[in-house]
Amino acid sequence: MTTVLAPRTPGEAAQALSEATAARASVTVAGGGTRSRRGRPGPPADRELRTTGMDRVVAHEPADLTLTVEAGVPVTEAVRIAASAGQAWPQAEVREGSTVGGVLAAAASSRQRLRSGAVRDSLLEVVIATGDGRLVTAGGRTVKGVSGYDIPRLAVGSLGTLGVIVQATLKLWPLPPARAWFGAGGPLADRIAAAERALTGGVRPSSVLLGPGRLAVELAGPEDDVRAPEGLAPLTEAPAEPAGEGLVEAGVSPALLGELAVRLEEAGLPYEAWMGVGICRVAVGSAGDVARVRGWALALGGHASVIDGPDHLRADPWGPEPPGVHLMKRLRERFDPAGILNPRMLVWA
Amino acid sequence: MATTQAPAVRDRFAALLDPGRVIDHPLERRLYGRDGSIAQGDCGLVVLPETTAEVVACMRLAHDLGIPVVPRGSGTGLCGGAVPLDGALVLSVARMSRILEVDPSVPCARVEPGVLNLDLSTAVRHLGLHYAPDPSSQQACSIGGNVATNAGGPHCLASGVTAQHILGMEIVLADGEVLRLGGTAPDPPGYDLRGFVVGGEGTLGVVTEITVRLSRNPPHVTTMLLDFPTVAAAGAAVGGIIGAGVIPAAMEMMDQKMVVAVEAFVRADLPVEAAALLLVEVDGTAAEVASHTAVVERVGAETGAGRVRVARDEAERALFWKARKSAFGAVARIAPNYYLHDCVVPRTRLVEILARIYEIGAELDLVIMNVFHAGDGNLHPLIAFDRRDPEQVERVHAAGTLIIEACVAVGGVLSGEHGIGLEKRDFMPLTFSATDLEAQACAREAFDPEGRMNPAKVLPIGSRCGEIVLDAGSLPEGTWL
Ligand SMILES: Cc1cc2nc3c(=O)[nH]c(=O)nc-3n(C[C@H](O)[C@H](O)[C@H](O)COP(=O)(O)OP(=O)(O)OC[C@H]3O[C@@H](n4cnc5c(N)ncnc54)[C@H](O)[C@@H]3O)c2cc1C
Ligand SMILES: Cc1cc2nc3c(=O)[nH]c(=O)nc-3n(C[C@H](O)[C@H](O)[C@H](O)COP(=O)(O)OP(=O)(O)OC[C@H]3O[C@@H](n4cnc5c(N)ncnc54)[C@H](O)[C@@H]3O)c2cc1C
Numbered sequence: 001m002t003t004v005l006a007p008r009t010p011g012e013a014a015q016a017l018s019e020a021t022a023a024r025a026s027v028t029v030a031g032g033g034t035r036s037r038r039g040r041p042g043p044p045a046d047r048e049l050r051t052t053g054m055d056r057v058v059a060h061e062p063a064d065l066t067l068t069v070e071a072g073v074p075v076t077e078a079v080r081i082a083a084s085a086g087q088a089w090p091q092a093e094v095r096e097g098s099t100v101g102g103v104l105a106a107a108a109s110s111r112q113r114l115r116s117g118a119v120r121d122s123l124l125e126v127v128i129a130t131g132d133g134r135l136v137t138a139g140g141r142t143v144k145g146v147s148g149y150d151i152p153r154l155a156v157g158s159l160g161t162l163g164v165i166v167q168a169t170l171k172l173w174p175l176p177p178a179r180a181w182f183g184a185g186g187p188l189a190d191r192i193a194a195a196e197r198a199l200t201g202g203v204r205p206s207s208v209l210l211g212p213g214r215l216a217v218e219l220a221g222p223e224d225d226v227r228a229p230e231g232l233a234p235l236t237e238a239p240a241e242p243a244g245e246g247l248v249e250a251g252v253s254p255a256l257l258g259e260l261a262v263r264l265e266e267a268g269l270p271y272e273a274w275m276g277v278g279i280c281r282v283a284v285g286s287a288g289d290v291a292r293v294r295g296w297a298l299a300l301g302g303h304a305s306v307i308d309g310p311d312h313l314r315a316d317p318w319g320p321e322p323p324g325v326h327l328m329k330r331l332r333e334r335f336d337p338a339g340i341l342n343p344r345m346l347v348w349a
Numbered sequence: 350m351a352t353t354q355a356p357a358v359r360d361r362f363a364a365l366l367d368p369g370r371v372i373d374h375p376l377e378r379r380l381y382g383r384d385g386s387i388a389q390g391d392c393g394l395v396v397l398p399e400t401t402a403e404v405v406a407c408m409r410l411a412h413d414l415g416i417p418v419v420p421r422g423s424g425t426g427l428c429g430g431a432v433p434l435d436g437a438l439v440l441s442v443a444r445m446s447r448i449l450e451v452d453p454s455v456p457c458a459r460v461e462p463g464v465l466n467l468d469l470s471t472a473v474r475h476l477g478l479h480y481a482p483d484p485s486s487q488q489a490c491s492i493g494g495n496v497a498t499n500a501g502g503p504h505c506l507a508s509g510v511t512a513q514h515i516l517g518m519e520i521v522l523a524d525g526e527v528l529r530l531g532g533t534a535p536d537p538p539g540y541d542l543r544g545f546v547v548g549g550e551g552t553l554g555v556v557t558e559i560t561v562r563l564s565r566n567p568p569h570v571t572t573m574l575l576d577f578p579t580v581a582a583a584g585a586a587v588g589g590i591i592g593a594g595v596i597p598a599a600m601e602m603m604d605q606k607m608v609v610a611v612e613a614f615v616r617a618d619l620p621v622e623a624a625a626l627l628l629v630e631v632d633g634t635a636a637e638v639a640s641h642t643a644v645v646e647r648v649g650a651e652t653g654a655g656r657v658r659v660a661r662d663e664a665e666r667a668l669f670w671k672a673r674k675s676a677f678g679a680v681a682r683i684a685p686n687y688y689l690h691d692c693v694v695p696r697t698r699l700v701e702i703l704a705r706i707y708e709i710g711a712e713l714d715l716v717i718m719n720v721f722h723a724g725d726g727n728l729h730p731l732i733a734f735d736r737r738d739p740e741q742v743e744r745v746h747a748a749g750t751l752i753i754e755a756c757v758a759v760g761g762v763l764s765g766e767h768g769i770g771l772e773k774r775d776f777m778p779l780t781f782s783a784t785d786l787e788a789q790a791c792a793r794e795a796f797d798p799e800g801r802m803n804p805a806k807v808l809p810i811g812s813r814c815g816e817i818v819l820d821a822g823s824l825p826e827g828t829w830l
Contacts, residue, residue, distance in 0.1 A: 140762035
């Protein structure tokens with residue numbers, strides 16, 4: 001039986017972890033649970049720490065473009081608060097049910113990454129509760145700063161293996177005056193060429209997404225810039241995401257993403273390639289699909305991870321070990337000495 | 350004063366490189382004992398490898414001999430980061446200065462660490478590209494040094510500091526192991542070691558190759574100079590522009606003392622009677638530039654700007670920037686020495702902190718001028734002095750401490766872009782608890798378990814990770830931080 005831990009404050013979270021370390025009890029960290037089918041399959045952990053009770057908005061400073069919240073605050077709430085002051089957290093993937101801590105721990109960047117950058121670039125200060133229950137603050141709350149080692153960057157994408165993110169200060173940006181999606185169909189070669197034109201044209205798009213049979217471009221800025229580029233027509237809504245039993249996220253050089261798209265279209269796999277960024281999300285239905293997509297990504301010098309899916313798709317969620325695994329191990333030992341946190345995540349670390 | 354190294358050690362390094370690339374002469378070593386800060390260290394041998402293989406060989410030998418190593422780029426750093434202590438080995442990558450590859454299809458460039466920042470932008474200009482982080486020292490500082498300090502610059506307001514422009518790197522660890530981290534494929538699985546190394550100040554390893562993101566030149570740019578009757582009015586304009594939803598490409602402030610010094614130096618017809626000057630640049634599409642320019646002009650008028658001078662052409666734009674970027678050269682002409690400070694406050698506290706800085710100057714009878722990245726609250730108070738006057742040096746020291754304390758008291762941080770190094774090391778406890786510092790020590794120690802990389806920098810002496818104490822390295826007698 002898994003014991004549920006539901007801390008309401010960072011202090012309580014640290015206390016719970018310190019007790020778990022003392023008892024050598026494994027702990028799964030759960031945010032909103034919108035992407036909990038991650039990592040290597042295995043028996044449930046001894047305890048589950050739910051972050052949703054830590055839901056205080058600590059400080060919103062619109063004039064300083066910063067927002068400090070506890071990790072359990074829903075990402076939709078963080079975005080609503082920002083929008084109330086005409087601001088946005090454009091780097092974050094916003095989904096109903098996801099938490100700020102979950103988005104950061106999973107490094108879930110938004111489709112606007114082309115223009116706004118990765119979510120790891122938006123985290124100014126972080127407080128984490130380490131595996132052994134220390135509360136560590138790192139970074140700084142100002143929009144700019146170098147203040148010692150960049151632990152916030154380690155925390156983003158660490159999938160809860162270095163500590164539980166309990167509080168975060170985010171850098172906000174002004175909301176654009178206007179934004180809209182435009183799309184086109186046609187043969188793949190033509191769509192890739194149109195994507196290239198969108199990337200190098202005068203208006204910097206916030207998103208250029210290639211998918212089976214379609215190209216979608218999002219423009220944002222002054223009204224005058226948010227007009228259909230040549231050969232594209234307005235879309236009424238954002239393009240749908242690839243859907244399947246599981247989801248693989250591949251990363252390859254932006255210069256090679258078109259080549260990956262060629263293979264995916266030939267194979268008939270639903271996908272969404274973030275042109276100019278190098279990310280490609282692919283819907284998969286079998287372990288064979290996972291292996292094929294990973295094979296192509298590796299051949300192009302990239303990588304592919306299963307970010308969601310049932311157990312049978314996650315025998316090997318990450319593929320070959322990345323360089324520096326021994327450093328990751330050492331980091332992990334120093335932040336989670338008993339190795340209790342999310343033992344099925346980043347298993348080589 | 351540094352003594353000559355044991356010949357045996359010198360000869361062993363000379364066998365790895367060639368004798369001409371191992372420096373042992375006391376005078377030359379004295380030069381390598383300094384950087385752009387005021388600290389004078391104690392430099393042992395200096396080695397000048399030209400390839401990663403040579404860096405590895407030097408690192409292995411240093412490892413076998415148990416010698417501490419200080420990586421060095423161009424030595425323009427302002428926090429004493431490249432200053433060796435206790436006769437440490439200085440490993441300069443200045444000769445690794447080739448641009449290895451430019452790939453416009455990403456767009457990115459692969460460079461050796463000794464490539465100078467401006468040289469890279471110059472080399473890709475014909476492709477309509479540039480390397481975005483532009484420290485004021487960009488003619489002299491190296492990309493490797495920029496990575497190690499997570500350097501900023503005027504245009505980092507909208508485009509982000511160095512960390513956001515580094516895609517991948519090759520690093521040689523303290524024991525000579527070579528790792529390639531990151532690359533053009535985004536988000537490799539596992540911890541973001543690449544991101545962590547940025548800002549590591551040479552304490553995590555020697556960066557021997559870097560893949561940087563290049564940016565497309567904006568189609569339109571408008572550069573404006575606004576003069577204000579008071580510093581408070583200039584501060585209000587900064588807040589007003591950002592409050593109106595505009596993040597300019599750059600937004601720099603200069604106060605009157607600075608304007609006077611710069612005008613005497615560059616003759617740009619600057620309004621020397623103004624209390625403060627704002628240099629604002631907006632870029633993007635024609636529509637963006639037009640709407641952002643309109644906002645800057647409107648806010649300027651509302652906050653009492655005397656005149657908004659818009660650069661008419663590229664030559665005038667270049668002149669405005671020359672005025673900004675030669676500020677330090679201008680000061681060098683009027684004061685024998687200067688101490689350039691660097692700290693950040695929440696932007697809304699700028700005016701209040703500037704007032705406090707002027708007070709500190711008055712209390713301690715020092716000339717303090719300001720030229721800084723106003724858009725992100727990153728102050729650079731510059732204290733003019735004469736180091737031959739020990740009593741004045743004392744006061745400069747005291748002023749530096751008071752400024753840091755004042756910034757931290759209003760929610761600021763110790764450094765915006767110059768780094769911690771030696772200069773701010775002992776102030777770290779002002780913003781971090783013992784637990785926080787211990788976690789930082791642990792993260793550092795994961796890369797360099799023996800603590801031989803750039804010891805005694807960044808973390809206060811005695812910082813520890815569990816049982817391991819990071820120590821080693823004391824300042825020579827009379828060193829001033
Ligand atoms: C349809 C759909 C598609 C998606 N596609 C993608 C995608 O392509 N790429 C992508 O990255 N994400 C994707 N997501 C996932 C989602 O946006 C992010 O994973 C987000 O992190 C989920 O937030 P959560 O609060 O629900 O986290 P959870 O699902 O609860 O947790 C996600 C991971 O983060 C850990 N974690 C959660 N909170 C914390 C914390 N406070 N501290 C430390 N660790 C924590 C958990 O242990 C777990 O490993 C998708 C989600 C949905 C519903
Ligand atoms: C007039 C003036 C203006 C300046 N303006 C700015 C500014 O606007 N913004 C800004 O950010 N900085 C500024 N600086 C500070 C300085 O130029 C930057 O910190 C720069 O990044 C240092 O680069 P460098 O090559 O000179 O490095 P160095 O001074 O040689 O070294 C700096 C640090 O980096 C480490 N290091 C260097 N190379 C490597 C490597 N290859 N691998 C690992 N570690 C390495 C060193 O050990 C040291 O800790 C200014 C300096 C001056 C003198």
